[in-house]
Amino acid sequence: MAEQETYFSDDYPIKIYGLSEQSLTIEFGTVINENLLSLITGFNQLLFKKPFPGLVTAVPAYCTLTVFYDPLIISTSGLSGTTCYDKVSNYLKKLGSAKREQSTVITDNVIIPVCYGGIYGPDIATVALTNGITENEVITIHSSGFYTVFMIGFVPGFAYMGGMDRVLATPRKAIPDSKIPAGAVGIAGTQTGIYPIETPGGWQIIGRTPLKLFDVNRSQPSLLRGGARVTFKPIKVEEFNDYAV
Amino acid sequence: MKISIMKPGLLSTVQDLGRYGYLSQAVPVAGAMDQLSHRLANKAVGNDDDLATIEFTYAGASFKAETDVLLAYSGDGAFLVYNEELMPAEKPLFFCASSIIKLIANPIGVRTYLAVAGGWSVPNVMGSKSTYLTAGFGGLKGRALQKGDVLGNGNELNLVSAGIKDQLIKNELIFPNWRISRESLLPHNRQTLRVVLANEINWFDATSIISFLTKSYNVDRRSNRMGYHLVGKPLMRKVKRELLSTAVTPGIIQVTGSGDLVILMADCQTTGGYPRIAHIAAVDLPLCAQLKPGDEIRFSEISQDEAEELYLEREHDLALITTAISLKYIR
Known part of the structure; x- marks a missing residue:
């Protein structure tokens, strides 16, 4: 068995840069892949297990983890370094020299029911036509895939997911719709995603989930988090309506 | 009340x-x-x-x-x-x-x-x-x-x-x-905003970096709580590759595909994929909030350490104000 790696290692040479007076970014790499995702997810979880005084929050993205801090608390803390930026960087570097404990990384598994086609998926025919397959095949292929959430961004609760079968790839609409309802499941290029709130958008809408992707009344408002595994389950209109009640 | x-x-x-x-x-x-x-x-x-x-x-x-x-x-x-x-x-x-x-x-x-x-x-x-x-x-x-x-x-x-x-x-x-x-907390010259150069600074060509720090820009009508579009000389890229979406925060100046500058403000998205040329010093960000379409601004560079020092000094001054007011009413 290979020797256990550390979070910051030669395999993943990290770069730290200041983003503002209250934040800095750790760059773990420059390409999207699942190893990097698991590294960032693990380091983010470690940071909250071992926070420094003045840690405000952290935002994971494809290749980066951005750490927000309160300079007033940092400047009077015992962390080593001259500036707040140095103090936080030094702390993170020390934390990054710890051995990775992949087994302890928490991964969410989320099943998302989707009512495909019909009034909830008005663009399913476009996706089928573009790719020379039937609407039923679109449903089968989309709902048999395993998807990974790389990051949450764009609007509250929106998950950037990887893992869609390229057979379904369909360009965005030339003219975006002025209103796409919350819960709409769409395809844009090689990506699939779910609209958490009603917004304008140009994605091809193939279905809708009755789940709330974003709900301010939940302790974790966003249903999905970076690192989550997602699968879609086809449901009938009646089941969709039952959820709504 | x-x-x-x-x-x-x-x-x-x-x-x-x-x-x-x-x-x-x-x-x-x-x-x-x-x-x-x-x-x-x-x-x-x-x-x-x-x-x-x-x-x-x-x-x-x-x-x-x-x-x-x-x-x-x-x-x-x-x-x-x-x-x-x-x-x-x-x-x-x-x-x-x-x-x-x-x-x-x-x-x-x-x-x-x-x-x-x-x-x-x-x-x-x-x-x-x-x-x-x-x-x-x-x-x-x-x-x-x-x-x-x-x-x-x-x-x-x-x-x-x-x-x-x-x-x-x-x-x-x-x-x-x-x-x-x-007034005593605001700089004398409100047209010049202090900036700290950002991580992607070397993605821009030298001439563009110089124009960013010497030329004036005007606030466009497309300006709201999410961000301010600026009108001025477009910036040219030396590095053409795309930036993978990463966290951004109010005050960051992004450069769009056409080379235009956008200052991110309070309601900005949490992540962005445009390269960043600089961020407005936190102590000068309140001045941005008061900019109107048509207003002319310039940028002057300070170091990251200076920006942090200015931030801490400002917080110190603000704490003194609170103390001074309290002392008038609490014995």
Whole structure:
């Protein structure tokens, strides 16, 4: 068995840069892949297990983890370094020299029911036509895939997911719709995603989930988090309506 | 203490220092665009800085005191007028029930903050009272204020607020003889914004970096709480590769595909994929919040360490103001 790696290692040479007076970014790499995702997810979880005084929050993205801090608390803390930026960087570097404990990384598994086609998926025919397959095949292929959430961004609760079968790839609409309802499941290029709130958008809408992707009344408002595994389950209109009640 | 909105003006929302706990779920910071004015309005009535104020955009709004109220305002979008008299900013103002207060144009800027002793009472949503209009949460029912809305103070008055109120009532005054000097916290030249160069600085060609730091830019009409588009010489890229979406924060200056500059502001998305040329020093970001379409600005470079030092000095000065006001009323 290979020797256990550390979070910051030669395999993943990290770069730290200041983003503002209250934040800095750790760059773990420059390409999207699942190893990097698991590294960032693990380091983010470690940071909250071992926070420094003045840690405000952290935002994971494809290749980066951005750490927000309160300079007033940092400047009077015992962390080593001259500036707040140095103090936080030094702390993170020390934390990054710890051995990775992949087994302890928490991964969410989320099943998302989707009512495909019909009034909830008005663009399913476009996706089928573009790719020379039937609407039923679109449903089968989309709902048999395993998807990974790389990051949450764009609007509250929106998950950037990887893992869609390229057979379904369909360009965005030339003219975006002025209103796409919350819960709409769409395809844009090689990506699939779910609209958490009603917004304008140009994605091809193939279905809708009755789940709330974003709900301010939940302790974790966003249903999905970076690192989550997602699968879609086809449901009938009646089941969709039952959820709504 | 209660007021009712008679005219909401162009855009009036309840804001505080913003919502930081849910950035990883793509919930924007939101909050007061001009945090300095927001904090000074709060300080002038004896509040903690993080209590909610009303952010007014330009002039035109008016409201009525439904009870006796202790208020204060700060900012550059409007002056408060009561009984056809201009009310001083950054001072506590005591109005009796039924007083009608109007906001008239201040040509300097855009946004004005109104604080009430005890802070405006709206529900806490995800740890903040700030309104985020795009998703319709926070503030008053997730929306801008409307005619007829009634807002009151949330907390009991603290000793300082109560002291200010008693002093004004006893002496039958609208305001005391002291005020906070906001001017002393603002740079002399408000057209030049200090910036710290960003991580992708070397993605731009040398000529473009020089023009960024020497030429002037004008604020475009496409400017709102999410960000300001600037008009000026487009910047050319040396490195053509794409930036994978990563966290951004208010104050960052992004460069779009066509080479145009966009300053991200309070309601900006939490992540972005445009290369960044610089970020506005936190101490100068309040000046940005007061920029109007057409305004001319320039950028001057400071180091990351200087920006941090300026931030800490500013916080020190602001803490001194709070202490000075408290000492007037608490023995």
